[in-house]
Amino acid sequence: MKHFLKDTDCTAPEIARLFDLAARYKRTRGTHEKPLAGQSWAMIFSKSSTRTRVSFEVGIHELGGNPIFLNRNDIQIGRGESVEDTAKVLSRFVHGLIVRTYEQQEIERLAASGSIPVINALTDFLHPCQIYTDAFTMTERWAKGGDLFASLQGRKIAFLGDTACNMAYSWILGAALFGMKLSLSGPKEFAPGADIDAQLKQDGLPKNYHFTTDPAEAVKDADVVYTDVWVSMGKEEETKERIRVMSPYQVTAKLFALAKPDALFMHCLPAHPGEEVEQAVLDNPRSIIFDQAENRLHVQKAILATLAQSPRA
Numbered sequence: 160m161k162h163f164l165k166d167t168d169c170t171a172p173e174i175a176r177l178f179d180l181a182a183r184y185k186r187t188r189g190t191h192e193k194p195l196a197g198q199s200w201a202m203i204f205s206k207s208s209t210r211t212r213v214s215f216e217v218g219i220h221e222l223g224g225n226p227i228f229l230n231r232n233d234i235q236i237g238r239g240e241s242v243e244d245t246a247k248v249l250s251r252f253v254h255g256l257i258v259r260t261y262e263q264q265e266i267e268r269l270a271a272s273g274s275i276p277v278i279n280a281l282t283d284f285l286h287p288c289q290i291y292t293d294a295f296t297m298t299e300r301w302a303k304g305g306d307l308f309a310s311l312q313g314r315k316i317a318f319l320g321d322t323a324c325n326m327a328y329s330w331i332l333g334a335a336l337f338g339m340k341l342s343l344s345g346p347k348e349f350a351p352g353a354d355i356d357a358q359l360k361q362d363g364l365p366k367n368y369h370f371t372t373d374p375a376e377a378v379k380d381a382d383v384v385y386t387d388v389w390v391s392m393g394k395e396e397e398t399k400e401r402i403r404v405m406s407p408y409q410v411t412a413k414l415f416a417l418a419k420p421d422a423l424f425m426h427c428l429p430a431h432p433g434e435e436v437e438q439a440v441l442d443n444p445r446s447i448i449f450d451q452a453e454n455r456l457h458v459q460k461a462i463l464a465t466l467a468q469s470p471r472a
């Protein structure tokens with residue numbers, strides 16, 4: 160793996176190795192090796208962040224490296240310096256780049272122009288660090304000491320609400336890679352678009368998901384009920400309309416009860432209780448939202464270490 164720009168940048172065996180490494184880093188936090196010793200990694204963020212920013216900054220530090228946080232508006236890219244020149248300049252200073260931005264194309268261009276690994280820390284299209292972490296978090300519940308990656312095989316996820324957002328799209332790629340079943344349910348105007356089907360095709364993966372406008376149908380027999388905010392960053396102008404059309408897809412306690420009796424509730428956070436999910440579901444003992452948040456640290460450390468050790472052309 161040279162970059163981590165989309166979920167499909169790793170093969171299944173590579174993901175299995177990442178999960179094993181993340182589990183080891185979690186077990187041995189504070190005492191494990193420091194593969195980023197002597198390195199600096201820059202983080203260019205064009206959008207707000209709590210979990211991603213802090214988990215990457217702490218993770219780089221724990222691996223022996225130095226994180227440099229760059230708000231887009233504080234550096235020259237925010238005043239029009241080209242993405243290509245930015246990548247070339249930063250490649251002379253730092254050992255890797257972590258980017259949160261709007262267009263997926265921007266991180267693809269940064270990766271193509273520089274000579275250092277680039278990690279996608281969320282775009283409008285995908286959020287692969289979150290999906291890998293979520294899958295890892297599921298394995299903690301299901302693997303019971305066995306093969307982490309294999310424990311995902313055949314499990315069903317129901318994703319409700321905005322099924323055309325970065326989280327839904329990353330789950331479409333992720334589920335295909337992890338061998339999971341995926342049912343998405345939301346208003347038809349927010350059904351997954353041709354862009355994600357094209358990405359599946361480009362990655363040689365079959366169209367593996369089912370879309371329905373009936374949330375009860377999606378949730379039936381699910382091992383995980385997953386939701387995300389209805390108004391993603393950058394979509395604030397559409398707030399009123401989104402809330403209006405997505406309200407039938409709120410994860411209520413009643414809807415959650417239609418999933419398997421031991422089903423987990425998951426949310427990438429931040430949550431908006433009373434919109435996409437009821438507070439009672441966030442508080443349910445089978446809600447593992449804070450394990451997901453914590454695991455961002457361990458899984459991203461595994462991604463960082465793997466990229467830092469990958470030979471570069």
Ligand code: CP
Nearest residue numbers: 208209210211427428
């Ligand atoms: N889930 C997630 O990416 O959170 P932040 O926006 O706080 O980084």
Ligand code: NVA
Nearest residue numbers: 324387391392427428
């Ligand atoms: N879909 C959300 C995810 C936040 C982590 C957004 O893009 O704002």
